[in-house]
Each structure stands twice: as structure tokens, then as C-alpha cells.
Amino acid sequence: MRKRKLAPKLTPGEAKERWADAHPPFSHDEYVHEANRCLYCYEAPCIVACPTQIDIPSFIKKIAFDDLKGSARTILEANPLGGSCARVCPTEVLCEGACVYNRWDRPPILIGRLQQVAMDHVFEEKYEPLPPEPKRPEKIAVVGAGPAGLSCAAVLARKGYGVTIYDAQEKAGGLNTYGVAMYKATPKYSLREVASIRKLGVRFRQGVRIGNRIKVSDLLSGNAAVFMGPGLGKETRLGIPGENLRGVMPALDFLEEIHVKPVDTVRAGNTVVIVGCGNTAIDAARAAKRLGATNVIVLYRRTENEMPAYQKEHDEAVAEGCEFRWLTNPVKIMGRGTVTGIRCVTMKLGAKDASGRRRPVPVKGSEHTIECDQVVYSIGQGVDTTFMAAIEGLKTDRKGLVRVNAESMETSVPRLFAGGDCINGGKEVVNAAQDGKVAANAINEMIKNAKGVPHDRSHS
Amino acid sequence: MTDLTADLAGIRSPNPFWLASGPPTNTEYQVARAFDAGWGGAVWKTVGEPIVNVSSRYSSVDLGGRRMMGLNNIELITDRTIEDNLREIESIKRTYPDHAVIVSLMVESKREVWHEIVKRSEDTGADGLELNFGCPHGMSERGMGSAVGQVPEYAEMITGWVKEVARTPVIAKLTPNVTDVRPIAQAAFRGGADAVSLINTINSITGVNLDTLVPSPTVAGLTSHGGYCGPAVKPIALNMVSSIAADPEAPIPISGIGGIEKWQDAAEFILLGSSNVQVCTAVMHYGFRIIEELTGGLATWMESKGFETIEDFRGKTVETVTNWNDLDLSYKVVAEIDRKTCINCKLCYIACEDGAHQSIELVKSKGEFWPKVMDDLCVGCNLCHLVCPVDGCIQMVEVDAGKGDTWKKRMAKLEG
Numbered sequence: 001m002r003k004r005k006l007a008p009k010l011t012p013g014e015a016k017e018r019w020a021d022a023h024p025p026f027s028h029d030e031y032v033h034e035a036n037r038c039l040y041c042y043e044a045p046c047i048v049a050c051p052t053q054i055d056i057p058s059f060i061k062k063i064a065f066d067d068l069k070g071s072a073r074t075i076l077e078a079n080p081l082g083g084s085c086a087r088v089c090p091t092e093v094l095c096e097g098a099c100v101y102n103r104w105d106r107p108p109i110l111i112g113r114l115q116q117v118a119m120d121h122v123f124e125e126k127y128e129p130l131p132p133e134p135k136r137p138e139k140i141a142v143v144g145a146g147p148a149g150l151s152c153a154a155v156l157a158r159k160g161y162g163v164t165i166y167d168a169q170e171k172a173g174g175l176n177t178y179g180v181a182m183y184k185a186t187p188k189y190s191l192r193e194v195a196s197i198r199k200l201g202v203r204f205r206q207g208v209r210i211g212n213r214i215k216v217s218d219l220l221s222g223n224a225a226v227f228m229g230p231g232l233g234k235e236t237r238l239g240i241p242g243e244n245l246r247g248v249m250p251a252l253d254f255l256e257e258i259h260v261k262p263v264d265t266v267r268a269g270n271t272v273v274i275v276g277c278g279n280t281a282i283d284a285a286r287a288a289k290r291l292g293a294t295n296v297i298v299l300y301r302r303t304e305n306e307m308p309a310y311q312k313e314h315d316e317a318v319a320e321g322c323e324f325r326w327l328t329n330p331v332k333i334m335g336r337g338t339v340t341g342i343r344c345v346t347m348k349l350g351a352k353d354a355s356g357r358r359r360p361v362p363v364k365g366s367e368h369t370i371e372c373d374q375v376v377y378s379i380g381q382g383v384d385t386t387f388m389a390a391i392e393g394l395k396t397d398r399k400g401l402v403r404v405n406a407e408s409m410e411t412s413v414p415r416l417f418a419g420g421d422c423i424n425g426g427k428e429v430v431n432a433a434q435d436g437k438v439a440a441n442a443i444n445e446m447i448k449n450a451k452g453v454p455h456d457r458s459h460s
Numbered sequence: 461m462t463d464l465t466a467d468l469a470g471i472r473s474p475n476p477f478w479l480a481s482g483p484p485t486n487t488e489y490q491v492a493r494a495f496d497a498g499w500g501g502a503v504w505k506t507v508g509e510p511i512v513n514v515s516s517r518y519s520s521v522d523l524g525g526r527r528m529m530g531l532n533n534i535e536l537i538t539d540r541t542i543e544d545n546l547r548e549i550e551s552i553k554r555t556y557p558d559h560a561v562i563v564s565l566m567v568e569s570k571r572e573v574w575h576e577i578v579k580r581s582e583d584t585g586a587d588g589l590e591l592n593f594g595c596p597h598g599m600s601e602r603g604m605g606s607a608v609g610q611v612p613e614y615a616e617m618i619t620g621w622v623k624e625v626a627r628t629p630v631i632a633k634l635t636p637n638v639t640d641v642r643p644i645a646q647a648a649f650r651g652g653a654d655a656v657s658l659i660n661t662i663n664s665i666t667g668v669n670l671d672t673l674v675p676s677p678t679v680a681g682l683t684s685h686g687g688y689c690g691p692a693v694k695p696i697a698l699n700m701v702s703s704i705a706a707d708p709e710a711p712i713p714i715s716g717i718g719g720i721e722k723w724q725d726a727a728e729f730i731l732l733g734s735s736n737v738q739v740c741t742a743v744m745h746y747g748f749r750i751i752e753e754l755t756g757g758l759a760t761w762m763e764s765k766g767f768e769t770i771e772d773f774r775g776k777t778v779e780t781v782t783n784w785n786d787l788d789l790s791y792k793v794v795a796e797i798d799r800k801t802c803i804n805c806k807l808c809y810i811a812c813e814d815g816a817h818q819s820i821e822l823v824k825s826k827g828e829f830w831p832k833v834m835d836d837l838c839v840g841c842n843l844c845h846l847v848c849p850v851d852g853c854i855q856m857v858e859v860d861a862g863k864g865d866t867w868k869k870r871m872a873k874l875e876g
Binding site for chain 1: 524525803804805806807809810822829849850
């Protein structure tokens with residue numbers, strides 16, 4: 001029987017080095033130089049590529065002109081979560097991916113890093129670039145203090161509404177606080193953004209899980225409108241024997257532990273197997289490597305061509321020493337009490353399935369065992385169906401995602417709006433920020449124009 | 461074989477690059493380093509009765525992250541004694557007999573004072589004298605420098621005094637702080653000058669510090685206007701050089717000065733009539749070593765053009781600079797955008813739409829809007845070609861070679 005081995009313990013110095021900020025702030029010289037590289041395109045493609053449509057050439061020109069306050073205002077007008085998005089956005093597939101420099105075979109403008117300059121300025125100088133308008137009497141409730149809820153709350157608070165956020169966790173921020181790769185943004189960045197939103201007058205009620213004592217219907221009767229951004233439920237389980245062994249866990253739990261404890265106190269297994277190849281799986285793989293795991297092996301039942309993760313994330317994981325085994329599917333987790341290995345079968349790609357991807361089928365007689373000390377899985381996250389089912393009149397789609405009017409984010413329940421992962425199944429922070437902003441503007445319209453939401457009510 | 465030897469009014473140097481009078485030519489130590497690095501000549505920092513300089517002295521204009529596009533100074537002439545300067549000049553000339561060593565002079569406007577300094581300067585063995593009629597700050601308040609260079613009669617008179625005793629060529633250094641530089645060049649010519657050098661620095665305030673609300677360089681909370689130089693001033697200098705080169709009343713060799721940083725700048729000054737060039741700001745920015753890139757680039761270009769000597773192309777461009785009234789009104793170019801290299805930044809579109817003649821439209825293709833020139837509306841102004849960041853993407857294409865239809869001819873026809 002193989003004995004479970006832990007990763008070699010890191011000294012605090014080593015831990016600090018491994019978890020260093022992947023995007024250290026630009027110095028004045030660096031950001032002026034980079035900002036001046038921007039061509040200031042007309043009808044710039046980077047704006048179109050940004051889900052919140054920040055006027056990127058304008059905020060960059062303001063940085064070039066040393067007007068960081070004006071720059072922050074431009075960012076926050078379009079994206080209330082400009083601070084966290086600067087760090088966690090997959091810019092290479094969004095704004096930077098659309099930069100005209102790519103067409104010119106030159107490195108694109110580092111838009112995320114420049115946005116970070118303007119937003120760091122706000123947080124470090126502690127000022128509010130967009131002060132709230134005079135107070136209004138209407139109250140709004142927001143369910144979930146993740147990116148969607150925070151964005152909605154910030155926009156409404158700036159318009160003068162009294163906003164209360166209800167959130168089940170101890171700290172606000174949702175996945176920004178508990179789930180984002182720490183080398184992109186530590187909880188510190190998420191929490192200072194939360195603090196800035198609190199300063200706008202938003203009330204936070206942490207540790208309150210809506211659906212228990214307080215129901216959504218209670219919030220609807222006590223408020224002018226309710227926005228919900230509860231995110232998704234638990235990660236989909238593997239559904240194979242051995243899943244309950246010690247050392248087997250969903251990726252979000254694994255990542256959360258690093259966020260709530262000092263990283264040099266968290267021990268990973270010496271060999272960590274990651275099951276799944278989405279962005280969360282890769283975050284977990286890279287985190288395991290940083291925790292000191294000697295071997296990190298990512299298993300995916302299809303190939304690199306089909307992986308849901310961004311290419312850049314994969315490439316960086318490879319560069320950091322993570323190993324990828326394609327066409328490998330786990331069938332059983334081995335061990336007695338504690339995990340010692342994972343039994344896998346080799347796959348091959350067959351005919352296309354409903355998703356248009358070639359369906360993996362097992363190769364006969366290809367079973368093999370990978371010895372390991374920890375198994376972390378991330379193969380998808382479903383909606384919290386119990387929570388949704390409890391809301392009377394709420395329409396969801398086949399996957400259980402909440403259906404909303406795309407123009408207003410209003411659900412089938414009047415005055416109940418929704419956004420973020422619960423409507424899109426799990427996208428980026430920036431998508432949630434946009435949903436929250438759109439919903440906030442629709443709520444404002446609805447209240448100001450007491451007749452109701454001025455859009456058609458067909459649900460997408 | 462390319463020969464870079466230059467000759468300005470009989471003063472020969474191994475190449476046309478001289479250090480202009482300024483901080484880099486303040487000491488024998490510096491000039492020796494410069495000659496070792498490959499500079500062809502040096503005009504010593506202006507010698508005269510020693511003055512006292514202030515602290516601080518320089519300020520600059522940055523552009524788009526590029527430092528020192530323009531440099532401003534409120535430094536005066538040398539603050540070392542005449543004896544120290546002349547002794548070092550004599551020593552350097554002895555050590556470097558083949559390099560051009562010029563003494564820049566500025567003394568009070570008295571005939572005997574000028575006579576004395578000219579004689580003492582020439583006793584060093586220097587190859588020539590440069591009369592500083594250009595310094596625009598400080599010295600001008602004391603009736604020297606540009607105070608002389610702005611009044612043709614004074615310039616002619618002092619040049620005349622110098623020529624009464626000078627045995628070496630005399631160069632009058634001109635100020636650009638005049639509406640037309642030609643009368644000053646003519647005056648220097650009438651006074652007997654063997655050459656003119658231009659431009660000296662331009663009156664300037666480079667900016668105001670928006671925290672302290674005082675311009676730089678700041679001296680105890682105040683400033684004074686300074687002299688502007690560096691790459692930003694080259695176009696002004698080129699225009700002045702070419703106007704003198706084309707002036708029949710000032711048939712005098714020219715030493716070109718003003719923002720020369722690249723070999724291309726030097727070639728342009730020579731094409732517009734300069735016999736050699738003088739450089740200062742580029743050395744203050746990068747050091748003497750930049751001479752390697754200057755001489756190397758110039759020689760390579762000359763070779764590619766089949767020019768064997770500086771004289772082969774000196775002044776070749778002068779006759780292409782004419783009066784606006786002699787330009788052909790029937791000649792026409794239009795812009796052509798190469799879709800293959802276009803990166804679709806649309807800077808051409810917005811420049812034309814807001815800043816020029818509304819001749820570019822956006823046409824949808826493959827899900828994107830692309831700029832397209834409307835040939836019938838395009839006036840051929842060049843603006844889109846200038847703003848386009850991609851080399852060669854927007855070309856100006858000749859659509860009418862012209863029929864010699866100038867404004868002057870049209871007016872003549874009307875009057876006739």
C-alpha cells in the first residue's frame with residue numbers, strides 16, 4: 001500500500017515568491033510609455049470586445065495625460081468592478097485580443113495593466129471618482145455579494161438608492177474573494193473594492209443565506225426591486241467510486257482554503273491529480289504547483305483542441321511544470337480512507353456529440369493507475385436548483401439557468417432581476433459586472449418611470 | 461570611395477559634423493573626447509569676459525514618452541577665464557591639427573575690445589572665429605548676442621571690426637529670433653563675414669509646472685525665458701538655412717545648426733545649402749559616441765545615392781523650394797489605402813472627417829467597417845498618410861502630373 005505523501009513544506013519566503021503578483025503595478029515611466037503606445041483608435045475594437053464596453057482609448061489617453069482620476073471615472077462609469085476586472089479579466093481573449101496591434105504582429109497594448117494603474121490610484125489615494133447622487137427613498141435588495149451583486153449595488157447606490165446586499169459567506173466579494181487565482185488578485189484587492197462600494201452607502205449583511213429564514217418573496221415585498229446574483233451551486237461530483245476518500249475535493253473548496261488561510265500553512269499532496277480542463281481546473285493545478293506539489297497531473301477526457309480553458313492559462317500551467325494527460329478519464333479513486341491513486345482509462349475521439357465536439361469513447365483494455373496523494377476535480381458547476389425552485393413563478397431553462405430579458409435582466413417574476421453565473425452558467429467577472437450594471441439601470445428606469453420596465457417583457 | 465571631408469569657407473574638417481558652441485565644448489577634456497570619438501570639428505563654448513551662471517539652467521519638452529524633443533537653456537557663455545579657455549584651445553589644436561577648432565566670441569560692442577579678443581584667439585592657432593550674434597537670453601540684456609544679431613547695422617559693423625584684424629575665416633552666428641533672417645545674413649556678408657552659421661536658439665518657455673505654477677528651469681521661484689533647441693526646432697532651422705542659400709544678396713557659405721540628431725538631419729541641411737553642420741543637443745542627450753551613427757549613416761546614404769563628396773549634393777534641394785505662387789495648381793494626388801496592411805485603427809478616417817476634407821468613408825466588409833478613400837472627394841492633402849501608424853499602408857498616388865497651371869500664370873493672364 002502506497003503511503004500518502006505531502007508536498008515538501010515551503011518556507012514563508014518561498015511561499016511569498018511563488019504567490020507573487022503576476023501583474024506587479026507599473027511604475028510611472030512604464031505606464032506613461034505603455035499608454036503612449038496606444039494608437040487611440042477611432043471606434044476601437046477593444047471597446048467592442050469589452051463586455052462592459054469601457055471607453056478604453058479614452059481611459060488610456062487620460063493615463064498618458066497623467067489624469068488618473070479622470071481615467072478611473074471613465075472605467076467605473078462602464079464597469080463598477082473595474083478594479084478586480086483589471087486583474088482577473090482574460091484580457092488576451094477580450095480587449096487585448098482585439099487590439100489592432102495584433103493585426104500588425106506587435107504586442108497589444110497591456111490594457112489590463114493600465115486599468116490597474118488607474119484603479120490602484122483610486123484605492124491607494126482613497127477617493128471616490130463617482131460620488132453618489134442625492135439619496136432616494138426607494139430600497140433595493142441584492143442577493144449575493146459576488147461580482148454581479150456588487151456591480152448592481154454600486155450603480156444603484158451611486159444613483160442614490162438604499163441598497164442592502166445579503167450574502168451567505170463571512171466576507172463579501174464572492175469568487176473574487178474566495179476563488180480567483182491568488183497570483184492574479186489576492187482577497188485584499190477584492191475586499192478593498194468591497195470597501196469602496198460600502199462607502200457608497202451599500203449595507204452588507206454577511207452570513208445571511210437567502211432562502212432559509214428570509215425568502216426572495218420577503219425581499220420582494222419589502223423592496224422596490226430585488227437583484228439576485230447567487231452564482232452557481234456545488235461543483236458537479238465525479239460520480240465514481242472512491243469520491244469520499246480523504247484527499248479528494250472539488251476545486252472551488254481547494255481554492256477557497258488558500259484564500260481563507262495563509263498560503264504557507266496549506267499543504268497539498270506531493271502528487272496532485274486534477275480532473276477536468278476548464279479555467280477553474282487550471283487555477284487549481286497552478287495553485288497546487290505553487291503550494292509545492294512535486295507533480296501536478298491534469299486529466300482530460302478529450303484533447304487540447306476541445307479543452308474549455310483559455311490557451312494562455314494552459315500554456316502558463318505547462319510553463320510552471322503542470323503535466324497534461326489528454327484522452328484520460330478517471331473511473332475509480334483508489335485508497336483506503338485516504339487517496340493513493342486514480343484508476344483511469346484511455347479514450348479516443350468518436351463521432352460528434354450535441355455540443356459539436358467529438359465524443360470521447362473508452363479504449364478497451366487501456367485501464368491504468370496513476371499514483372497520487374490528492375485528487376481535485378472541476379468538471380462543471382450546476383445551478384442551485386433548490387434555491388431557484390423556491391421562487392414562485394421563476395422561469396429557468398433546461399440547464400436550470402434563470403431566464404431573463406437580455407435588455408433589462410428582469411426575470412419572469414416582476415421586479416426580480418438576475419445576473420452573473422446563474423444566468424450564463426459560469427462566465428467571467430466582467431460578464432457578471434455588466435449584468436449587474438444593466439439590471440441596475442433597468443431598475444432605475446423602472447422606478448423613475450413608475451409604469452414599469454420600459455422594455456418588452458419577452459424572456460430570452 | 462565616399463569622402464566625408466568638409467570645407468566651410470576654407471576651414472577643412474575630416475567630416476561635416478562639428479560640435480556647436482555650448483556645454484559639450486566647454487573644456488579641453490571634452491573636446492579631446494569628442495575628437496577621439498570622431499567629431500570633425502568643434503566650436504568652443506563662447507569666450508568672453510567671464511560671467512556667473514545660475515542654477516538650475518535647462519528644461520525640456522517631452523513628447524509621447526520621448527525625452528527632450530526640445531531643450532531650453534538659460535546658461536550664458538563660458539564662466540571660465542579667457543586665459544584658461546585660450547590656453548586649452550591652443551593645446552587642443554596642437555594635439556589635433558587636422559580637426560577644425562573654432563573660437564566662438566562675444567564681447568562688448570567696442571571696436572578695440574573686439575580687435576584684442578580676435579588677435580588673442582587667433583594666436584592659439586585656431587582655424588577660425590565664430591561671432592556669437594545669437595544668444596537670446598541674459599547676454600542680450602547686456603547689449604550682446606541676439607541684441608546684435610537682431611539689428612543688421614550692428615551685425616555688419618561688428619563683423620567689419622573683426623575683419624579688420626582677422627587672419628582666419630570669420631563665421632557670423634545668426635539668431636532665429638527675427639521675422640526674416642536674410643537681412644542679417646546680408647549684413648554679415650556686407651561686413652565681410654566668410655560664412656554664417658544658424659540657427660542659434662529660439663526664445664522659449666518650455667512649460668509651467670502645474671504644481672508650483674512656475675516655469676522650469678526655476679531659480680529661487682522665478683524663471684527667465686531661455687533658448688530653445690533640439691529636434692523640435694529643426695524645421696525652423698531648415699527653412700532659415702534654405703532662405704539664405706537661395707538669397708542672391710547673401711552669397712555666403714552656411715554652417716547648418718538646429719536639432720540635428722540623425723544623419724538624415726545632416727543630409728537635409730546640406731541638401732538645403734549647408735557646407736557642414738553643428739550639433740549640440742544630441743550630444744547633451746547621448747554623449748559624443750553618437751558621431752559613429754552620424755558619420756556611418758551619412759556615408760552609407762551618400763554611397764547609395766552615388767555622391768562621392770559633400771560638395772556633390774550640397775545645395776541640391778535649394779531650387780525645389782519655391783514660392784507658393786509658382787506651384788502647379790493642376791497637379792493632383794489622392795490617397796490610396798492598402799487593405800492588406802491596414803490594421804483598421806480608423807485614425808485616417810477620423811482625421812479626414814474632423815480635421816480635413818471628409819473624403820474617407822467606412823465601408824462594411826467581413827463584419828467590420830473599414831476606411832475607404834472617396835477618390836472624387838480626396839484633395840490629396842496627405843493628412844491620412846501622415847497619421848497612419850503603418851509604414852506604407854496609405855500612399856499618395858499621382859492622378860494628374862500637372863500642366864504647369866500656377867497662380868502666378870493665372871494672375872498674369874487676368875492682368876494681360
